[in-house]
Amino acid sequence: MSRAPLNDLHVAVHAKGVAAAYAARMLRGMGAHVVWVEPAGGTPLRSEPPFLPGEAQVSALFAYLAAGTTSQTCDLQGEEGRAAFGALLSQCDILFDDTPLAERMALGVDEAAIAARHPDLIHVSVLPFGATGEKAQWKGEEINIQHASGEGYLLPNGLSVEQFPDRPPVKIHGHFAEMQGGIAAALGALAALRARGLHGGQVGGQYVDISCQDAMLSVGAFAIQRFGDGSVEHRVERSFRYGGVLPCADGFVELLTLEQRQWDGLVELLGRPSWALDPALADSLERSRRGPELNRHIRAWAAVRKVEDIVREGQKLSVPLAKYNSPAEVLRDEHEKVRGLFQPVEVPGAGSLDMLVSPIQFDGRASRL
Amino acid sequence: MTRPLQGIRIADFTVHNAGPFCTNLLSQLGAEVIKIESAMRPDAFRKPHPVYGRMGPATFDQVASTKLSVRINLKLPEGVALAKRIVAVSDVAAESFRPGVLDRLGLGYDVLRQVKQDIVLLAVSSSGQYGPDKHFAGYAPLFGAWGGLSDLTGYEDGPPVEMRHVMDHTVGMNAAVAVLAALHRRDATGLGALVDVSAREVASSLLGEALLLAAAGGEPKRMSNDHPRMAPHGVYPAAGEDQWLSIAVANDSEWQALAGIIGVDDPRFAHEATRHELRRELDLLVSRWTATRPADAAAEQLQAAGIAAHASWNTVSLTSDKHLRTRRALVTVQEPDGKERAAVGVPMRLSKGADIGIDRGTPKLGEHEDYVYGELLGMSSAERKSLEAAEVIF
Numbered sequence: 001m002s003r004a005p006l007n008d009l010h011v012a013v014h015a016k017g018v019a020a021a022y023a024a025r026m027l028r029g030m031g032a033h034v035v036w037v038e039p040a041g042g043t044p045l046r047s048e049p050p051f052l053p054g055e056a057q058v059s060a061l062f063a064y065l066a067a068g069t070t071s072q073t074c075d076l077q078g079e080e081g082r083a084a085f086g087a088l089l090s091q092c093d094i095l096f097d098d099t100p101l102a103e104r105m106a107l108g109v110d111e112a113a114i115a116a117r118h119p120d121l122i123h124v125s126v127l128p129f130g131a132t133g134e135k136a137q138w139k140g141e142e143i144n145i146q147h148a149s150g151e152g153y154l155l156p157n158g159l160s161v162e163q164f165p166d167r168p169p170v171k172i173h174g175h176f177a178e179m180q181g182g183i184a185a186a187l188g189a190l191a192a193l194r195a196r197g198l199h200g201g202q203v204g205g206q207y208v209d210i211s212c213q214d215a216m217l218s219v220g221a222f223a224i225q226r227f228g229d230g231s232v233e234h235r236v237e238r239s240f241r242y243g244g245v246l247p248c249a250d251g252f253v254e255l256l257t258l259e260q261r262q263w264d265g266l267v268e269l270l271g272r273p274s275w276a277l278d279p280a281l282a283d284s285l286e287r288s289r290r291g292p293e294l295n296r297h298i299r300a301w302a303a304v305r306k307v308e309d310i311v312r313e314g315q316k317l318s319v320p321l322a323k324y325n326s327p328a329e330v331l332r333d334e335h336e337k338v339r340g341l342f343q344p345v346e347v348p349g350a351g352s353l354d355m356l357v358s359p360i361q362f363d364g365r366a367s368r369l
Numbered sequence: 370m371t372r373p374l375q376g377i378r379i380a381d382f383t384v385h386n387a388g389p390f391c392t393n394l395l396s397q398l399g400a401e402v403i404k405i406e407s408a409m410r411p412d413a414f415r416k417p418h419p420v421y422g423r424m425g426p427a428t429f430d431q432v433a434s435t436k437l438s439v440r441i442n443l444k445l446p447e448g449v450a451l452a453k454r455i456v457a458v459s460d461v462a463a464e465s466f467r468p469g470v471l472d473r474l475g476l477g478y479d480v481l482r483q484v485k486q487d488i489v490l491l492a493v494s495s496s497g498q499y500g501p502d503k504h505f506a507g508y509a510p511l512f513g514a515w516g517g518l519s520d521l522t523g524y525e526d527g528p529p530v531e532m533r534h535v536m537d538h539t540v541g542m543n544a545a546v547a548v549l550a551a552l553h554r555r556d557a558t559g560l561g562a563l564v565d566v567s568a569r570e571v572a573s574s575l576l577g578e579a580l581l582l583a584a585a586g587g588e589p590k591r592m593s594n595d596h597p598r599m600a601p602h603g604v605y606p607a608a609g610e611d612q613w614l615s616i617a618v619a620n621d622s623e624w625q626a627l628a629g630i631i632g633v634d635d636p637r638f639a640h641e642a643t644r645h646e647l648r649r650e651l652d653l654l655v656s657r658w659t660a661t662r663p664a665d666a667a668a669e670q671l672q673a674a675g676i677a678a679h680a681s682w683n684t685v686s687l688t689s690d691k692h693l694r695t696r697r698a699l700v701t702v703q704e705p706d707g708k709e710r711a712a713v714g715v716p717m718r719l720s721k722g723a724d725i726g727i728d729r730g731t732p733k734l735g736e737h738e739d740y741v742y743g744e745l746l747g748m749s750s751a752e753r754k755s756l757e758a759a760e761v762i763f
Contacts, residue, residue: 005554005562026543030550049597050578052585060585064577111720128677132718133692139677141617143594143602147681152604152615156530160523168604168613169681170530171594173521174576176539180716183542188717190549191373191398195722197556203371207720214698214716217687219538221390221431221713224699227684228430228710234611234683238533244510245528252529254514258413262506315505322511324529327583330517330573335502341570342584354584356577359570360547361497362562 004031005362009193010092012037013069014076014109016044018142018175019212020098020126021065022182023189027094029358029367034069035092037085039076056349061175063347067355068369076107086117094122094189101127101136111207121205122192126185130211140212145177149216150223154235159245161235169235180219181212241291245324246302246310252324253307255298255314260284265317269310270301340366371722372399377552380452380459381405381436382476384412386509386534387568388465388493389432390541395461395548396435397715397726403455403741404436406734407443408763415734430731431712434702438732439741440762447761449475453484454746460555461548465493468503478563487561489551493544497567507568509536516572521579523591532572539575540568600644601627601655604681607664613681614664616655616671618644626674631658684711697726704730738762 009032013024021043028034036043045062052058072088075081085108089095095118097109104110111131114123125131128140129148146152147169156170188208195203217224223233243255257263263284267276275297280286287294302310307323314321325333331342331354342354343366358367377400381392389404389412396402406412414429439455442448453476456462462481464471471477471492478490492498495507496515505511513519513532523530544566551562573580579589596602599617601624607614618624621641628638633654638644644651659667664680671678680686688711693699702712714726742748742762756762 003554003558005550008557009553026546027550030547050582050587050589052582053587054585060582060587061578064581129692130696130718133695135692138672138679139619139675140679141596141599141602141619141677143596143604143615143617144677144679147604147613147615148679150682150684150687151535153613153681153683154533156523156527157533158531159528160530163527164524167524168594168606170522170524171604172530172532172535173518173591174579176518176535176575179575180535180539180542183539183546184716186546187394187542187549188719190546190553191717192719192722193553194549195371195373195719198371198373198375203721206722209718209720211696211698211716214693214696214714215542216535217693217698218713218716219535219542221538222534223684224688224711224713225431227688228712232684240531245531247528252514254510254519254531256508256510258508315502318506320506320508320511322505322507322514324514324520325517326520327517327576327579327589330515331580331583335496335500336570336573338500339497339567339570341573342580347581350585353581355581356570356573359543359567359574361565361567362547362551364499364563364565 007031011094013096018178019181020096023185026186036071058349124208126210131209158239177216180215184215185210241288242294251307265319374399378459379461382464386537387540391544393432394545402436437737440735442763461489463491498565512568515569518572600648605659617677
């Protein structure tokens, strides 16, 4: 088995934001051919921080999002540019576009215009709140999407909210919610592509409407289910009763034991202290009730030990424990080296850098750009 | 109308959250998903987990909806043989055991390929199917910790922050994309696939720009709610207890609009770079305005002026929102016992697939055995009774 799964697909992306760009990037990581459609000055993503070290102001964000793609300049406000764009689309299977609704007709990228000219194209609209519904025209940056979907209200939790209970909620790093929009867009694109081949190909292309808010809400499904069960989740109460973020002598580890055997392993890891051998703690409900007491013991134990030692010995006992890795530590991680998660990629203006290509492997091999 | 995955069948061995969320998304897109459990070892998420401080099951209802349920005791060779019969009539097999478990059960990829030559096997795990840490046990908070996402999330002077179920579910959504990619190749070439999704690598993929920065010698750090360019940018107090408003000003013209609304006339803030330097001072000015206003009303006012803003919503606000209901991002599902609950739909709208989404609620364990064993596998009543008596269907 040799070919990347999507190496017969041709994708165009016309994007100012992360979500649509990430959709194309995901498909690129699985082998698709991706062409950026950019105005003469380039997409604004090219000048979005963070920048790589050096004076060239190379956007790390754009370098990651556009890795392995090509670019075609098209001025969609002019006849010539639109003709070139149309010619490109005639060769493409999928278009990802995040043009705000109010600007689409003027650029010829509205649903009707695209469908009329390219009936077999999968046209994926990617917007903060989608292309239909009363908020379709609303603006939404990453932080707004996280809060519009509920997860923003629920962070931080655990040790962080314990230490800073009165601070405003804090967002997940980077572009998490926009990337969920991108992943949903990639899913929608491939689903529509599959539909295109059904019924002898009679379904044809279609319009896929993606909302980053919907996508982020979707991955936050747990809180919605809890609401159905009668609970309104809150960041202060959503901490694990014991375990969670443990400060150690040289960093932090995460501990989460859900199964009885994992608790048993933890007791072994702790050296079978007398408090942990209390027969009442064999009952998971009792452990939950006495969570703060347990955590005092566990934290005191962890505080004088090194992260690597705790994780290594704990995982031997099948206790779910993980080191809180910094980005530099992820890059150096032996496991990821073996798996080829990072590969040298030529970044214009910055040279060859190790870059994460794809978190998904097919046929036992890391994906290549 | 066409469900995109009509005609696709999935033998679903996944448990917990990430894998089941993947197959739930695929079921909402039209795949027939057969969830395989046993009374001896039901999905751990059918059970309550007191470590969460509550006694109800976790997300089982959400991720099990629209699936079919059968019982198979995989501890017995006859159970393994029965599982193979389901795989033989499936396009995809999905699992989320620790690497090696499926092989030990006698259902590894090489075996399944003999059962169904072009099978797509999705394997979701904490650290992937190979590598020195492949045996590591893990859940969502551990994926975020390993992958670097949690280290960069939090107050700049505080500890890292645990990722919760959003981490599991984004792994599941990534996996769903991967399955469709593998099916695309299968349709074109006849090749099956082993799809290896490592949850910690999915976490890392969501900070690809920070990892690239680190690779170039930079040092990405926790930034609280700051943005590296925009200011004001943050979560500001609104009227009422624990009410908040998120605001992001993307450029100078948006700042001019905001300054007019909140009554700030200070030329120092005209340009973005200076605003960013003075962002703490700005935050106080913005907070002074937001603190006396209901968050939703303030968001509407700011949006009307072209400024990205949204209230920080809890599940009460989310489940009553007209926009999300219109889009069917949030739906009401009726459970077999007649109770109704809110659930999330598949996050997309298709112009030629309006009927995608949740068909039905949580299946009872073994609820669909008449269809799967009787109709699909053509099993006689006598054979079924025999397998039940032998605790194979159990």
